[in-house]
Amino acid sequence: MKILVVSDNHGNKEILEQISERFAGKVDGMFHCGDSELVSIDAVWNHFTAKVSGNCDFDPGYPISSVTKIGDETIYMTHGHRYDVRFGLKKIGEAAQEAGATICLYGHTHIIDAQRHGNILFVNPGSISQPRGKLPYRSFAIIEADSTQYKVTYYDDHFEEIPNLHFIFTK
Numbered sequence: 452m453k454i455l456v457v458s459d460n461h462g463n464k465e466i467l468e469q470i471s472e473r474f475a476g477k478v479d480g481m482f483h484c485g486d487s488e489l490v491s492i493d494a495v496w497n498h499f500t501a502k503v504s505g506n507c508d509f510d511p512g513y514p515i516s517s518v519t520k521i522g523d524e525t526i527y528m529t530h531g532h533r534y535d536v537r538f539g540l541k542k543i544g545e546a547a548q549e550a551g552a553t554i555c556l557y558g559h560t561h562i563i564d565a566q567r568h569g570n571i572l573f574v575n576p577g578s579i580s581q582p583r584g585k586l587p588y589r590s591f592a593i594i595e596a597d598s599t600q601y602k603v604t605y606y607d608d609h610f611e612e613i614p615n616l617h618f619i620f621t622k
């Protein structure tokens with residue numbers, strides 16, 4: 452399984468179009484973790500497997516969360532603001548566990564993060580347009596999973612792999 456995860460483009464539709472053009476058909480799914488600031492029926496979403504509402508998305512057509520099954524993986528996605536992700540992953544982890552997730556995707560903080568707690572891989576792709584924190588990269592993530600491990604690789608807005616920002620987690 453191979454999925455692309457992006458978040459927090461804050462109105463930059465062009466970068467989502469570029470990502471869609473480059474990766475459509477090359478990954479098993481594309482996920483947007485919220486704060487697109489686009490309408491929920493925008494044509495760019497035709498290429499995405501799932502999208503959710505962020506705190507800056509006011510179109511009621513976005514769901515608060517989504518659960519998607521791809522292969523052996525169950526992916527829970529939400530923006531994160533409703534779960535206080537700035538203060539830890541406990542609340543969002545409970546929601547992911549309740550959904551039976553093996554992978555939990557979230558945004559909101561604009562900070563790149565990949566962690567594994569228990570049976571759940573947590574991934575924040577950072578922000579594709581407004582990065583925060585110690586890593587100044589406009590970023591998105593690609594997650595690859597097989598029967599033994601997860602590999603999370605971060606890319607910048609020029610589609611280049613970000614040096615030293617790839618992680619492997621044993622299942």
